Amino acid sequence: MCYYSDYVIETARAIYAHALTVFLTKKSIWLKAAQLEKSHGTRESQDALLRKAVTYRLQAEVLWLMGAKEKWLAGDVLAARAILQEAYAAIPNSEEIWIATFKLEFENHEPERARMLLAKARERGGTERVWMKSAIVERELGNLDEERKLLAEGLKGFPSFFKLWLMLVQLEEWLTHLEKAKEAYDSGLKHCSKSIPLWLSLANLEEKMNGLTKARAVLSMARKKNPQNPELWLAAVRAELRNGNKREADILMAKALQECSNSGILWAASIEMVPRPQRKTKSMDALKKCDHDPHVIAAMAKLLWLYRKVDKARTWLNRAVTLALDIGDFWALYYKFELQNGTDEDQKDVLKRCIAAEPKHGEKWKPISKAVENSHQPTEAILKKAVVALGKEESAAENNRQ
Template sequence: MDSRRKDRREARLKQEIEKYRASNPKITEQFADLKRKLVDLSAQEWESIPEIGDYSLRNKKKRFESFVPVPDTLLEKARQEQEHVTALDPKSRAAGGTETPWAQTPVTDLTAVGEGRGTVLSLKLDRLSDSVSGLTVVDPKGYLTDLKSMKITSDAEISDIKKARLLLKSVTQTNPKHPPGWIAAARLEEVAGKLQVARQLIQRGCEECPTNEDVWLEACRLASPDEAKAVIARGVKAIPNSVKLWLQAAKLEMSDLNKSRVLRKGLEHIPDSVRLWKAVVELANEEDARLLLHRAVECCPLHVELWLALARLETYDQAKKVLNKAREKLPKEPAIWITAAKLEEANGNTQSVNKVIERSIRTLQREGLDIDREAWLKEAEAAERAGSVLTCQAIVKNTIGIGVDDEDRKRTWVADAEECKKRGSIETARAIYAHALSVFVSKKSIWLKAAQLEKSHGTKDSLYNLLRKAVTYNPRAEVLWLMSAKEKWLAGDVPAARAILQEAYASLPNSEEIWLAAFKLEFENNEPERARILLSKARERGGTERVWMKSAIVERELGNVDEERKLLEEGLKLFPSFFKLWLMLGQMEDRLGHGAKAKEVYENALKHCPSCIPLWLSLANLEEKINGLSKSRAVLTMARKKNPATPELWLAAVRAELRHGNKKEADALLAKALQECPTSGILWAAAIEMVPRPQRKAKSSDAIKRCDHDPHVIAAVAKLFWHDRKVDKARSWLNRAVTLSPDIGDFWALYYKFELQHGNADTQKDVLQRCVAAEPKHGERWQAITKAVENSHLSVEALLKKAVVALGQEENPNAADP
């Protein structure tokens, strides 16, 4: 009901306020009309206005003034207020509101308190001073350190300490033979700052619990450096078999000689302590360490680390004897066998390494020990890190197949090798692939994986040798032949690459890939006649459309227009649905200036390939060049009807309108395009660039929501950051674009141009190397540059620099918007 009446109540209140203001106007409102007339006053009239004076009645009355002397009481009170108070009233209220008890002899003289504090401070300074020949010297550093070490304890902490002290006192009294109680009590006093009390408590704990090593260790910790040795000596006397106490006693000694003496004394009482033996061996020189380890393995024969340490210190023959004794004592210890294999490898007995590992597996299995494949692979990696490559290979060879089903071997071994590769264990991965290839000789995928490993981490020779083996065992695998030839070509050995491809012909006489690889080898090395002969043979053998296309490319580069046209026409008779031949023929006619013929070619092509977008775009561009925008617009409209939801066609239409200054038509087309293709990155990128500068941020936000991982959108956002001089963000987004789509050369050109402007030599070199490694093939501007006849043999680096120059001829990203 209240909410329903609220509107009426507010309206009524508003009417009452207006009525009141109408009946009681403010003074400013009463004189508003007069104030408005002040505008018409002249300067003389303003100056003639008289100054206002004080016309109040109180000034007109005659004030009666009288003067009388100040009374003595007032003067006495003023004197008392001005003097310093040096005493406290015994009856004064304390801060808590209670009277000070009379029984506690209150301090009533504040002057005495101040003098007492000065006396105490002077005594402290005298105690810290050193009087030398009448001069008093105070160490300011020590004095300040002493002041810093003072602990200010709150009331709450004091209360907690008192409770804990009472509790621990009860513990130590009711159960004095309980060591943790004494330790806790001593540590409480240490925290409270009463170190002497803590030492006394822990001393009582040592007396009550003389056989507990923790109490003695705590007493040693709390004792002063001079007394610590005496404390630990009493502890060792009370518990001569405590390893911790002997190690602590050795730690308190300063020189290695004294430490060694203490540890040897401990070994007299505890000869089977491995920790003491390790500690004393670490302090000894090589000769003494060998003697000590001989004694150590006698006292601790079941500890493998002592045996292995002794074997490392001995000569080859003695080390073999030591390891044989260790095997007798520890027949189930794999580390001894692995050390033996490493020993053989270190002494050049390469044949014995594999035998030792084989024998170790058999012996351990005979002893009933389960061979853990994962653990042995880790041992192989450890052997690789130690430099024992043969031992690593032998371990892999003999253990990689244990516990793996036959049908799972290939998948499991490849996975193992990839994991080792990730961890940086290249030799282990290489050994796994070698074993896998010995089992699966004809598996092309394993050969490719192994070749990839050699390419990344091996040498050129090792890669070539591996590929030679691969093609020997798999003569029908054309990818291995091609990879082998390409590696030789990249190494600069063109005759060897040519020889490999000739071998490939013999194995695969009908392989089109081999023929095209041979053509590319000759074509890229400026041997057009050889390339022409190869393609002619390939056509005679019934080559596919790619052979005809490559043949036409060769003739185009050589400038043989008639031969090029003849090849293209023959190829189209055989392969009328291959759009690239149509495109090449139309581009050739356009290049020669035969616009009508080119248009006829494109129209014929679209009858055979109505869904080919490049053909539609080429025809639209040709119509725009010959007959203007209206004809081009009609072609693109027809293309969109036959190929709906195609972003490239919409983008071409938008750009055509922009080229002719029709901004409104372009915006309308782009809006329709985004309705039909809402997740198209190229359309959203165009939308970001077309909107006015203030709206680009909002538009880019919408684009990222629609297609977050599209490289075109990411590159457009990077341009925005570039405009705003946000260098780090622009670099990050450009890097993301080339990472998402390394095959698009336009992004690499944009990234390289950015680094040329804002980066240094290192960043520019990094982008250049990454682009060369990626070998981009696509991109609107990139393809226009790479497909040009004059650029047919240029390297990726040269093409990238040409693309940057082409970008520079367009709008500069840092230029202001028109």
């Protein structure tokens, strides 16, 4: 079997090598050949291939970026920096190169280098991403006045970029300037009425400041402006559950599933809301509507786990992370499962795969990874914090059902 596998890899390598003699400037072939070396070759073979690739595709950002990232992952920051400098010389107006260079310096604790790069990018007419990254640097360094100044300037140029508004309201909330936060929400939603994160954040603030009634009003207005949005319906359901209104939550979930009948996140939530004896039936209904949705698959895995069907639960969890590599919550659930039910090897395998996937999204994952105190934490640390967050959520949900 090993010989066969080696033969297949060598055959693929030979096919790519021949293809590249015919299509020297075909970026997609260079990329696939590089990915083959990443998976089955050595760092040296991948590096050699990427160095060759950029001689033929000098303007291909993705090839330069891949080469720099691999050097960084190997711990060779100087080599990664050198590649990005070459890339900048080849493509001086590439914002992707600017951002990658900033990230390299920022993640390697060189804030002054990062600042200088972003200042130059802003002078060159940087886009909204440059302004956002600039504000993030100041937030991490604790320069809140400078952060506010950059956000204000950025919003003058990019008033419809909701992430800048979201950062501004988060800053005001953190400083407990709640009235200023509400003013920022009002301005932000005038420019970005389709931004679901802004609506959800405002609803959370209103619930904290003024209680459920105000939060309901915000979420109702949000749904009118953004019909058939599952996240807004789910937020409304959860607000009722947090306040002990199980009957109202059930009514809202029924309406939500009528309006968004193929929403995986709603079906997954509905499975967990019903009493245990009804969950099997509800899960069958969910699978009929969206059998390839990773949220439903993960909910099925949790149900099997609850019934101690360990092997089946593992299969469904593996399916969930395969369908949605980028959603960290599923990796956290899978890792939590293996910590309780798997061997050391099982746990190491999930951890290794999660690190390779580099998840960026997830309801629990994203706030943890974006928190200032976690900004330089590796994937493994974020994963373990997400496991703790899942445990707290499950305990709270169990209390709500009782």
